[in-house]
Amino acid sequence: MTSGNYQKHADSRAPSRIIIALDSLYARKLGTTTAVWLRQAEYTQRKAGNGCWWFKKILADRDDNNQMISPRWEIDQSFEYETGLTRSHQGKARKAAKKLGVLQERRSRNGGRLEYRIDLDLLAKIVSKWADEERNFQRSEASEITFGNGESGALESEISLSSTESIQIKKSRTAPSGSSAKHKNSSKKRQPRAKIAGVHCWNDLDQKLASSIVEKYGEKAVYDAVSQLENEGAKPLPSVVEKILSRSSAKNMVEETRQRLDSYDISESDRKRRTAARDAVDRLSPSELGEFIKKFIEENTCDHATSFDAVTDNFRRLDEKLHFKRWLEVQFMDRC
Incomplete structure (x- = not known):
């Protein structure tokens, strides 16, 4: 289902009903919504070929009565028509699949459409x-x-x-x-076959995951998470330990974001200046915005790596994205 094969005309005799085989194991581990989306994405990846990028619309085309229209061309195929999932449901499913590490996304250079790739081997x-x-x-x-x-x-x-x-x-x-x-x-x-920093490992994949968790969060943090699970009477499996550590990391990120936003807090008298600054930011050309991004990265990321993605022209981390937004407003508030 590469770009070269995507202009094929859909079979006019194809049934309007699409049967999706829901894997109960997927549903138990990920929830029904994510399981439905990932199963259909996995099927589409196998049609496209392992390792190939492919495109599919999020929402279906509709007629004047707001009824979904059966896709006439393959490029008109959509997740909504095939699964019935709304945009928000698909967004949650894609977020879960990316967190699992099996979904990659990119914006194509022609039209900037969203393309997907499922790592079938990792899945x-x-x-x-x-x-x-x-x-x-x-x-x-x-x-x-x-x-x-x-x-x-x-x-x-x-x-x-x-x-x-x-x-x-x-x-x-x-x-x-x-x-x-x-x-x-x-x-x-x-x-278990082995224990890595207290994490129970039953097979080679468990050992690999446990080692990556220790490398990512540090041995002390892993031991603390294992101790917490054992005190609660739960088994410290790699996936469970990582879930606890990721929650803790998310809380720290939220607190860090709040502190950064507080540093840009302004009084009521400055709100007009902020509004004018936002209007000036909206009028920036892509090249001008790019220069500000370079300046921001140079000034604010000396002690850590930036999450800016040149492909999507955006920051992957929410806290850094909000930090840049407030920083950019301050630059123009000084001029207003």
Whole structure:
């Protein structure tokens, strides 16, 4: 589904109904909305070819009665027509897919349309990891149920009814030797292959993910997250540990953004100057705006890398984007 193959005429005999196979594993891990979008995107990627970029409209074409129109050309195909997902639903699904690391997006140079690429190899590894986690969890649950039944039988045999019809429980709580053996065996089965900074790793992909988490957040932060999960009685799997650390990172970013915005707080008397400054910013040409961006990066990113993306002409990090907006307003407020 490359740009060269996209001008094909759609088959006029093609049915207006499109059947999407919803993978229940995707739905359990990502939620139904993201699962539907990602499954259709994965299907489209396989048609386009592994590693190829492809384009699909977000919203469907509509007639005068606001009814969706069946696409006549392949380039008119849209996620809305194929899945029924709205723009906002698709936005949430794409955000989740990018966070997972399986979706790449870019703006084409011809018309600036949004193009997609799904990393099929990485997606296959992640799905395999999900399946392994569920199988390990099911085996663990089955082992715990087996042990629990054995212990229950032992305790029942130790309960006797006295002449006064009151229940007395004997002091001995020792389970039969057979149950102990089963418990030991089940405990061995539930042991992870390795632990990296306390993170439980069941396979090679887990070890790779755990190593990347340690490299990204630091060993101390990972140990703290693992300790928090163990105190809550949860298993410190790589995906769960990363979720806790990313939430903490997001909170820090929000606080940093708030502090930066506070530094640009202005009084009521300066609001007219701010309005005039915004109008001046809106009138900037692309080349003039580019010069201001260079100046901003030179002045404000000496101790860290910028998130500015030259392809999309935008900042990937929200806090830096807001910081630039306030900084640019101040530049023109000084002139007004």
